[in-house]
Structure formats: structure tokens, C-alpha cells
Amino acid sequence: MAHPSIVILTGAGISAESGLGTFRDEGGLWAQHRIEDVATPEGFARNPQLVVDFYNARRAQAATATPNAGHVALARLQAEHQGDVTLVTQNVDDLHEKAGSSDVIHMHGALNSALCRACDHRWPAPLEMRVGGVCPSCAAPRARPDIVWFGEIPYHMERIERALAAADIFAAIGTSGNVYPAAGFVQMATHIGAKTVEMNLDPGETVALFEDTRPGKASQTVPAWVDEILG
Template structure:
């Protein structure tokens, strides 16, 4: 039975209305990354950061999974093997579509984190600056998001799963954010078949064995169908 590791990025959620870093006019276009996605930005202006993620959380709560999310949930449910989704996305669209084996390496909008004791809890739709941690009661709550300069979550488990993978697929990723951009090289070194499904080629497209170009909602269901019917 095959072991499959799937990396998903912003491109898979774009068709559900959730913007990427590069979208003009979206939430990200109105702010510098340094201001809203770094520990230094939070320390400098916590209100700006909290407001930014409140807006993202509200947007994500209204979004619905698209055909690509549904296809991956189907793959997990029907594939006679082991399917793991590692996502760079902080939305919950994989879970909304029915996927259960999901690792959020960059955190989740639905979670709050205590900067003092690292306790996590379900975030309210609108967080406030100075919100108290329900565990240690210190006013040190922050969005549970991995910001630039911080170490992504679940790295040991991800590396272990890559070493066992028969197939590694990257969907909707740019290939310019590490460590995720290095997953294809790691998986290939362990002998996995590597596949990229992207609207446009990533910066590491040359490292993949197979590539499929197009909208995720079109390419992913076709790829999943091929796996299930093989």
C-alpha cells in the first residue's frame, strides 16, 4: 500500500477566495510582511497584527472548500494506503472538506497561542490585544501562526514521513519558502515519485518527476482519479 505525502500551499485555497501573498488588492497587499507576519511586527504594533489576523480569520470562516480540497479528502478516504496532507495554509478548508490527516506547519487561524507558556486554545472569531491565557492567565495571547523567523510546526514528523513516502506531491506552492521548498529534494533522495500540480511552475519545478499545470480544482481531481483507478 503506497504512502503519500501531499504539500499544499496558498494556490489550493485561492479558488475558494482566500488570497495569496501576490494577489493585488487583497489583505496581504495592504500590509508589509514585516509588519504583520514577524515577531518584531507584533511587538511593535500588536493591534495592527491582531486586527489583520481577525480579518483573515473572518474571511476564512466564510470560505468553502473547492474541488481540489474535496479530491484530496476522497483520496484519503478511498486510497488503500497512508495519505498525509502537510499544509502551509492556516485556513481549515482541508478539514472542512473531510480530510482528517492534516498537519498545519504554519499554524492555524482557529488557534490562539500563549507567548509565555505556549498553551493553545480555540481562538475567538475576534481576538483582542492583551487577551489572557486560559492556562497561565498572563495577558500574552497571540495568533497561533508561524511567522517569518520562527520554526514551522511538526518538522520532525514531516521529515520522518517524507523518508517513508512512495509519492510526494506539491499543490499550489511557490517553491520559494523554506523549509517546505526543500521537501521535494528530501522525498526524492529517499526514492519517492515527486509530482507538482500548479497554476504556474514553482521555483523548484525542475526537481519534480511529473508536473501538471492548471487550476488546482481541475488538475487535482484528475490526478487523484488516476491514483484511485490505477
């Protein structure tokens, strides 16, 4: 196949090499908080200051992070591959964009975006958001981090599913495969006959569903895979 259509899903593992912690890291931001307290609508309702402070800390951390060779390789694939390359990320950082990727689909939202709970307007988040921040569109004091929390529906699902339905290759990079709906992407891709590849430091929950698995750091496995695709 000369110019295959490619769909790529990235998760926390690709950003971990740039110093951004995952859920499982000991001593990191996530280890200091319960998911129920900082990553659910109910947690925000109970203690909005805790949630805003948590994402302010994550935003400050992400602002100083730099993309690694995995991010750079995917940006090169987007730029040089003559077929479609749809880049979907579960990550809320902007390391793909910093590496040069364009039109990144952030299915779980973005740290650098704020959302109005009154009118759904979005705008660039300040480095430090505050509780009761005012929406620049409707003036309601109802700003929140533009993050998809547990119990909420991921963004852009229709667009992602359209891309998967036309995919010749599906690659999952640095994702555990235990959070739906993203965990089901490999099954969707397999159903339509796409080739599937997983690149992970440790095997994900859905590793058995992939026909090709490449263990190791994303900074090593992803550039090698991109070289193969580009020939």
C-alpha cells in the same frame, strides 16, 4: 505498487480558488500590509494591534470560505486510499478540514487557534482576538495568533520528515516553492526515490526538481490526479 505511501504538501494556490488571497494578489489583505509588519515577531512587538486586526480579518474571511474540488478530492484520497496519506499544508485556513480531511498537519499554524506566549498553551481562537487576551491555562494576558511567522520554526517538522522518509509519492499542490523548509521537501523525497509531482497554476521555484508537472487550477488537476491514484 499497490498501496503507495503518499505525502502531499498544499500551499496558498489551492485555497485561492476558494477566495482566499495569496501573497501576490493585488488589492487583497496582503497587498495592504508589509510582511515585516504583520508576519514577524518583531512586527507584533512593534504594533500588536495591527497584527491582531490583520489576522482577525483573515480569520473572518476564512470562516466564510468553502472548500473547492481540490480540497474535496484530497479528502477522498485520504478516505479511500489503502496506503498512508500524509496531508501537510502551509495554509492557515481550515478548508481541508471543512472538506472532510482528518489529521491535517498545519506546519504554519492555524487561524482558528490562539497561542499563549507565556506558557505555550493553545486554545480555539475567538473570531475576533484582542491585544492582551488572557490565556485560559495560566491567566497571562499574552495571547497571540497561533501562526508561524517569518523567522520562526515551522511546526511538526520531525513528523513531516519521518513521513517524507517513507514516501513513495510526494505531491506539491499550489505552492510557490520559495519558502524553506517546505521548498526542500521535493529534494528529500527525490533522495529516497519517491515519485514527485507538482500541480500549480504557474510553475513554482522548484519545478525543475519534479519528474511530473501538471499546470492548471487545483480544482481540475487534483481531482484528475486522485482518480489516477485510486484507479
